[in-house]
Amino acid sequence: MLSSFQGKLARNGDERKPVICIEGNIASGKTTCLEFFSKTSDIEVLTEPVAKWRNVRGHNPLALMYQDPQRWGITLQTYVQLTMLDIHLSATSAPFRMMERSIFSAKYIFVENLFKSGKMPEVDYAVLSEWFDWITSNVSIPVDLIVYLQTSPQVCHERLKQRCREEEKVIPLEYLESIHQLYEDWLIKRTSFPLPAPVLVIPADHDLQKMLHQYEENRDKILAASQV
Ligand SMILES: Nc1ncnc2c1ncn2[C@@H]1O[C@H](COP(=O)(O)OP(=O)(O)O)[C@@H](O)[C@H]1O
Numbered sequence: 001m002l003s004s005f006q007g008k009l010a011r012n013g014d015e016r017k018p019v020i021c022i023e024g025n026i027a028s029g030k031t032t033c034l035e036f037f038s039k040t041s042d043i044e045v046l047t048e049p050v051a052k053w054r055n056v057r058g059h060n061p062l063a064l065m066y067q068d069p070q071r072w073g074i075t076l077q078t079y080v081q082l083t084m085l086d087i088h089l090s091a092t093s094a095p096f097r098m099m100e101r102s103i104f105s106a107k108y109i110f111v112e113n114l115f116k117s118g119k120m121p122e123v124d125y126a127v128l129s130e131w132f133d134w135i136t137s138n139v140s141i142p143v144d145l146i147v148y149l150q151t152s153p154q155v156c157h158e159r160l161k162q163r164c165r166e167e168e169k170v171i172p173l174e175y176l177e178s179i180h181q182l183y184e185d186w187l188i189k190r191t192s193f194p195l196p197a198p199v200l201v202i203p204a205d206h207d208l209q210k211m212l213h214q215y216e217e218n219r220d221k222i223l224a225a226s227q228v
Pocket residue numbers: 024025026027028029030031032033159160162163204205206207208209211
């Protein structure tokens with residue numbers, strides 16, 4: 001249920017809890033990072049709803065987008081925007097909430113990539129942008145900290161091949177390079193789009209053991225920095 005808070009629609013009745021978004025390229029290790037933090041009782045972890053993107057009423061918009069982005073990019077991205085908004089607005093019980101990506105990266109990274117690479121018609125980009133602008137102007141979507149898992153596209157390509165998600169078998173290294181560049185422009189150079197929150201960068205090319213060690217080392221910093 002939504003109510004009005006400071007002129008924007010907001011979730012009704014909930015105490016405001018710190019929100020941490022884990023951002024990074026495809027197969028950078030976001031889910032693995034969330035799995036690590038899910039073992040902590042005071043953090044509620046919300047993974048990306050990829051299962052929904054692979055099956056909406058028997059259709060697979062993720063696969064369709066990779067097969068024909070010109071035709072199906074808007075279909076997938078409209079649904080991603082809706083499902084991300086739904087997660088941002090969902091109720092929280094734990095003191096902290098950690099979510100995989102955000103409505104912001106869906107727009108600033110993936111929609112932008114489709115448009116910039118000439119794979120999304122201008123009219124589709126305009127309609128998605130109108131929706132995004134309306135949502136972010138009228139709905140309260142607080143984010144308190146972005147944790148950026150900074151990887152090289154080559155490492156992500158290796159991990160992606162190892163994960164072997166059927167829809168993603170067509171992804172070339174160049175696609176991951178474009179996504180990487182958009183992330184760097186947004187979160188490191190800060191030249192493309194507004195930041196919804198401060199950014200903590202964690203280098204994430206390392207092996208799993210070192211990554212888990214880094215997460216443990218950064219735990220207190222992450223929770224402290226996200227406190228509103
Ligand atoms: N530090 C790491 N070193 C090697 N492989 C990793 C590492 N982190 C994750 N992986 C593996 O890489 C693949 C992608 O990781 P995942 O956490 O699913 O990434 P994301 O959620 O960012 O797409 C998975 O097969 C996972 O087991």
